Amino acid sequence: MDELDTVAITALTAGVTTTWLITPPARLTPVTTGQNSLVYRVEDSSGARRILRVYRNHSDISRVHHEMALLAALRDAQLPFAVPTPLATRAGALVHQLELEDSVLSGALAVLWLELPGTHPDPADEAQAHAAGAALALIDLALAGIDPATLSGRAGPAYKELRESVSAPHDIEDILLRLPLPAHDTAELLSQLQVVEAQLPRLYAYLPKQFIHADFDASQVLMDGAQVTGIIDFEFSRSDLRIAELAVPLAVWPRDLFGTGSEWSVLQALGRGYTRHLPLLPEEVQALPLLIRLRSIGGLLRDIGWHRQGRVSEERVIWRADYAVQRERWLQQNESRLLAMAERWMQER
Template sequence: MAVYTHVDPDDLAALVARYAIGTVVSCKGIAEGVENSNFLLETTDGRFILTLYEKRVQAGDLPFFVDLLGHLADHGCPVPAMIRDRDGEAIQRISGRAACIIQFLPGISPSHPMPSQCEAVGAALGAMHRAAASFPGGRENSMGHRHWRAIAEATGDLDAVISGLQDLVDAELAFLDAHWPGDLPAHVIHADLFPDNVLMLGDRVTGLIDFYFAASDFRAYDLAVTHASWTFSDDGRHCDPARAQALMRGYAREIALTDAEVAALPLLARGAALRFLLTRAHDWVHTPADALVTRKDPAPLLARLRRYQAHDAAALFAV
């Protein structure tokens, strides 16, 4: 949850006046997005999200996100495209922050996805990948495989988070370094498609949101992240075969994975579990217990990692 910056009503009216979206009716800070301040803005023409970019999203990256979301929206993906003002500008300034007015998407994030919802998100991810493949831009994945060792080192004492975690992470990093594939199909991916970044109405995906970790990486790694975050019990111990098969079936409707991708999925999923295990461990150590942002327990990601390490993990990716 996050509203870090106040917006003056007069400044807001001036900002909205740059656009052909009517005049302000209401503007409420919303508890969505961890890194930015977000407001649900209603005008006489409709609803929009106003995002003020705080720290982690650098202003220099904003044109990439504007172009990416515009490209995906133009290709029919339900993503929150930045609106352009009358001069064609999407990136503004208000309250001393870079800011965008963004398309509002209906829907609610599922808490406990049903198999039918997993199938829909698999298909939406696949359709998004087909559109992303023709996007000309690219961006280093600062949360990708090459950076995991540095994140582990920046965390400090991993054993203080979970006893025995340091040895486990060291061994896993060595294994992944030795086996990480070099040549799978790649383009810009979402890289963080957890259920709270998907909006749904029933079984229909109405929004793929929060692209601020989007970067260039293997498309199959994106599928692995989605697998790790949609198909497990809350404690991470059990992968639900019905949800996993549904996710894979939905994705397969849009994308025919290569044999090399299929073979790599268990490994990529180990990487996905490790990536979120490491960043949660990092935030666990570095976020005060009573801070504005809720810390997420790393343990369920460790449980997923162990499941993906098992000799029969390939079966979790059967269509």
Template sequence: MIEQTQTERNYSAIVSRYRLAEPVRIEREESGMNNTTRMIYAGAERYVLRVYENHNDRAIVSLEHAILRALGGSGLSFHVPAPVRNAAQDTVTEAPDGKLAAIFGYIGGERPTASSPSHIEGLGRAAGELTRKLGSLEALAKLKAVYQPYYEFEDIHAAMDEAAIRTLSAKLQLTPGRCGQVEALLDVKHRLTALIDRFKKLPRQWIHGDIVFANALASGEAIVGLLDFEFCTIDARAMELAVICAEFPCEDDALSLERISLLCKGYGSRSRLDRDEIALLPDLIQLRMIDVWLHFAGRLADGLDREDVWVQQIERVSFVCGWVERNRPRLPAVLEAAAMQQSTVQAH
């Protein structure tokens, strides 16, 4: 109870540095995996408090906020978080315990779902629109990326090389089946390493880098918001679509392909990928999954997660990478027919 009370005191101290209408109430509602969030009720207004748990780097948070400010006035058809300035006119606030925090205007809506065709196509449209906007805003040309692109995964996860992965697997005493999955994923990793030079030649620009259903908001059938721009970086443009495609593989191949087709149809109505990007999308989907797998391996090695978290990632990443291989002959037609059918690309 003492620890919880101190934590809540930290939140109150952060909020006190903003000029918010009274009365102010801080409530624990929905929170993400990477950061802590709290809902703030201030007078008749609502805000979201975000405490950054992944790092304590002001430059990363300031970059995220600069991108959000540029997007906020760019005429997007959906909302993005709007950072609120504190009494010192800064959007980044340091908590008493040294953690960085920010307050954003509240965006109403519910989490979209893959069971809704309109949400799938709408998420594709939002991603395509964001791609066009991030690739054209002059204000972003002055900004310098902090995070490395996905295709630099060997450097990003250097500590999780083949030997480290095998050591981690041995420590967990994985079943023979799980060990087989780990070896198969190492094979995928090797193949992707050989493709790095091709990835680097793809068109590059600022991307969100983590557009998934959990980072979006819907109202009725429409996508009304995209959230969590913390990992924005300059990367292969097609990586934006690949990240979302990785959400859909399931046991029903036909359903998975149908959903990816809907997603790409939405994306293709707002943005255009060239033939080389389409050809490499299956590999970029696998790249997303291998990056996630290595990320959680690192978290386990650092003592940040329970063992079962990485074991679950082994299962999911193995499934998705295997699904891509099994459907590789069918994927190009699905991706190209959707993402490339753009006689008229709507500009915003």
């Protein structure tokens, strides 16, 4: 942990005890320090454990209010696992804007949650992947029953507006051309972006849409063995293509296994778990390769924007570019196999 982290934690600890009903002395332990959020476990003298989340990727309080309203609706859906429950501040608010001397965190939005039981799954575990896929389908069935008009706040933009949804710089093509990459990799990335943006409007014209989680991977799932105990991190939830939901874990869940051959059993388990509860239309199955490409190129565009803001290093951008290239090459080699596998999910129902 560097000096800034120590200063931030010290300031946060003082801010937490004065803002929420925390009995001092309190201790904050980092859980994650991702680009979207800072997450800390908060423990006080009572022994109670809570989770503090500080939003780093935006300061739009309307979006966080929308997330709170969506979670309240999901808690009423009687799901067989938990979703986060926010704790009100001393003033009765669910969302708090930090007022700290630390210039990095001052003004950031923060929410305090009850800590949910469970640990993150092993991305290589087939039984856990199957259970997670089933849980995702149950989430989507519950989300489909929510009337957007009943939710306060506003959701973020759908993938249809790719550049807006990831806050990509307007000169993204020029930036890609300047990245220190082999020429054939740069050409592949530019082609990938062009194909995705050209074909997305067609998908949005006819595929089913509904509320989705929109960022479902192993880090958003809590489990006890093969049982899902909680689903977290709904900050990106919005109305979007229904099939875009399943495309996310298919693109990222077995991240370290792609190209080894071991990814297929995990992908099979995810898809079987999901389609056991929520069948796919044939045209949704056919959209999966494009949406997996969307996930990888969208992540690159987002990281490029964050690099310009000083939030990630150039090394991170290069890693993301290589990831997008490798995922594209995997799809070129395996697209037919992926589609055949997804079609079998429907035949097995």
